[in-house]
Amino acid sequence: EYYPMMKQWTEHVGSLAKDKERTKKYSSKTSSIVYQGLGDWCPPRYESVDDTPIEFTSTVFHYLDTRIMEQVASLLGHEEDAQTFATNGEETARELVALFYDPVEKTFGTQTADAMALDLGLVPAGDEEAVADAIVRNMNEKSEGFMHAGIFGLCRIGSMLARHGNAEAAWNLFTKKGENSFEWMWEKAKATSLWEVLPINEKTREAAATASHNHPMQAGYDVTFFEDIAGIRPDPSGYGFKVIRFEPLFHQQLPWAKATVHTPYGEVTSSWKSEEDRFDWEITIPPNSTGRVTLPFEGEFTINGQAWDLERFPRVETTTGKACFAFPSGRFHIQTQ
Structure with missing residues (x-):
């Protein structure tokens, strides 16, 4: 049409x-x-x-x-x-x-x-x-x-x-303090909403003071929170979350993260905890969807308390060169051994 x-x-x-x-x-x-x-x-x-x-x-x-x-x-x-x-x-x-x-x-x-x-x-x-x-x-x-x-x-x-x-650089960007930062926008500019121009320093605050203070278009940075911190994003091989990529990238900067995304097939969840060389991760893949799971580092992992079954969770290669694993729908608890 x-x-x-x-x-x-x-x-x-x-x-x-x-x-x-x-x-x-x-x-x-x-x-x-x-x-x-x-x-x-x-x-x-x-x-x-x-x-x-x-x-x-x-x-x-x-x-x-x-x-x-x-x-x-x-x-x-x-x-x-x-x-x-x-x-x-x-x-x-x-x-x-x-x-x-x-x-x-x-x-x-x-x-x-x-x-x-x-x-x-x-x-x-x-x-x-x-x-x-x-x-x-x-x-x-x-x-x-x-x-x-x-x-x-x-x-x-x-x-x-x-x-x-460059996950560390991204982390520094989001957590930077003082002028030229998100923190300055909240603390000094008193921006409790998203302005048409984010007032991250005095020069921008003065210029944007009379512009719109209600511009959700400036919320685009939160894509990183869901897709790269929690590690949930749609995979190009199956649009609309038919195929879901799980790949948390900030486990060295954060001790834990969790998120839920509502999709046409149901809720997708990712909840992980990281401590030194230990990683504990729970994911949910809704019915009629499949997952592509990329582990945060090389090592031995279990799924739902059992040894990794490569026939059920086979290793596949992605276009980025990283190895990931194919998962069916269901709830899975992935842990380092």
Whole structure:
């Protein structure tokens, strides 16, 4: 029912990138870059910091659209459309990387750009951890050890750091104190709600004082709490929580975490405790769903008090190179031996 409109929109945005009248004042050499848009909306303010170019965020979202449309077209049997969207996506990715990526410094230029590129698989293979390192370097050099990101980066930075070898940096970001921190926003700016621009320092507080103080769009950072601290997120192999990935990444920073996510199939839960080399983890996978469980470290583990049965819980490899295990629906208690 909605496919024709989805196709029309994606093709329209693609046409903007190829319209020479619209692109001539920016660059006559690009054919896949979308220069119009609102950009990474409402980042905090600092004395000197670079904002993410509008053409980067607009083009990345167009790339995401082409990938979605490739899959939808294939599912609906529109194979010619699927191939067209696949080709468009590949062309867009190549031009994005050629235009924005610095292969020496391993960065797309800003914290948001690096986080979005990591999230959407635009980083050249093998450079993922180096790009995550570049986010940390930018935070320390440009934004006082905190993030400089609007709504597109805010919802990705914590997770992308944690998933690419920088969980400690993500933890430091969330727990930082003093000016340029979430703590300053609550304690000094007295922000008991989410402002249109998060008042994490005095410069931003003054600028945002007369703007909206009710903008839930700025809550995107809590994705990390559910997906990477508790360790519950939908797996791309089964959308809508048909397949659920369990992968807690902050066991070295926190002694415990627990969360529940309500899905179309029922409640998904993850509750873990960590102490030195001991790990105790309870998960619930609802009926008609399956799990992909990645253990926090190498070692011997039991399931429901029994030795690990590799026939029932087989080891599978993921695209990230990490080993994980396939689980059926049910309640499981995983412990180190």
